[in-house]
Amino acid sequence: MMRMFIVVMFMHLLTPAVAQQKIVSELTAQHQQFAGLNVSLVPPAGFTRAVNFTGFQQEESASSIVIMSLPAPFMELSEGFTKENLKGRDMELLARQELLINEMPGVLLTATQEAHGRIYKKYMLVFGIETGTVLINASFPQELEATGSNILASLLTAYYDRGKKNNPLEIVDFSIIVPAEWKLSDLMAESLVYTRDGKLPPATADKTTFIANKSFPGEKIIGKRQFAIDRLKSTPFEIISQEPPKAIKIAGLEGYEIEAIGTSDRPGEKETIYMAILFMENAYYVFLGTTNMDAANTIGHFRSAVRSFKRK
The missing domain is CATH 3.40.1000.10 (Mog1/PsbP, alpha/beta/alpha sandwich)
Structure with missing residues (x-):
């Protein structure tokens, strides 16, 4: 049934990585939390909470940030995601960077994908611990570089509350x-x-x-x-x-x-x-x-x- 997790997660890429970067994210008054979820984020300026998914969106720029939290070990899930999985979803890898987020291992993936006749750039931040993994998937039109920079800064504010249990209901x-x-x-x-x-x-x-x-x-x-x-x-x-x-x-x-x-x-x-x-x-x-x-x-x-x- 690990395949069930692979279906809903996106991918982990076996490509050369740059030096690991340490990120320290502290919970602030600007962080927005979602009921029942143990992950919070400071949204980019101009983004609002999404109606149809957990995360944020900016309708005028067709940009979105989707937040997921899965009850599976980060290292175990990582072994199931290959470069082929990325190609199978019609995505092209641009970069991969190893991170350490509040002492938790993670990876930041940058890719592009064509959808609805337009090229979108994607940032996928994946990190976690033995009992849970966070996946934040952001997408925006490739030509909107300033929007992309704001989204990336937002992703790196992700705060994972280890003491809070997800409540699916x-x-x-x-x-x-x-x-x-x-x-x-x-x-x-x-x-x-x-x-x-x-x-x-x-x-x-x-x-x-x-x-x-x-x-x-x-x-x-x-x-x-x-x-x-x-x-x-x-x-x-x-x-x-x-x-x-x-x-x-x-x-x-x-x-x-x-x-x-x-x-x-x-x-x-x-x-x-x-x-x-x-x-x-x-x-x-x-x-x-x-x-x-x-x-x-x-x-x-x-x-x-x-x-x-x-x-x-």
Whole structure:
């Protein structure tokens, strides 16, 4: 299930690094905190708190700063991110610098990426400790050098409160009702993650996992039924068979749900998969449930959880 973390993180690059730079960031009155999150930041001038994701944005310049905190060791996650992963996301590496942020190891990646017919420059700051990793992903049009300088200065004010525990229920902008026996795992990229024992991956024989997540804003999705089918194929499972998508409407949002059978990274073991997507204008909510036991009842629990969905 480390692949689950790799899907929501971006990459760690195996390229020559310059000398490590030490950064000391102290918590100030200018730092802005987010409910339930243990990371705070001083935003660049002219940026406001984003509505559709955790972070800041400046709409007139099409620039954004997305903040994530993941319950996984920085060093362990670093081993899973390769230069090939960057190329696979159509990004070109410009620079990589090793950092020490408040005595925590980190790396600052600089890259470019084409999107919506425009070249964007990206700064990705990744740092952490044994029990958690912070990823701050900033993007701005390449020609806006002054904006980029302000964003970079902002990223280096990042303050990680080691004594504060993330609270996923406070961070997400939605709520769902799940069975009492499901236990909430730690935050994974602004997702609610439930398992039988609260661990990811589950340490019990029952590997049931349910993830509820909101996508980042993007272009308006055309062909939503096919998008749902393609989204299922992009999960970390090899799909063996699937049922046709069924149209649903929940909390005023239309979407699709799909049931399938697939295999995971556990050799020879099949899992029953349930996925539902609810579409907004330029983003969507996605729910992914998987189980290797009592499929009929568990799929019913997945479906009930999705139908309890409400936006805050």
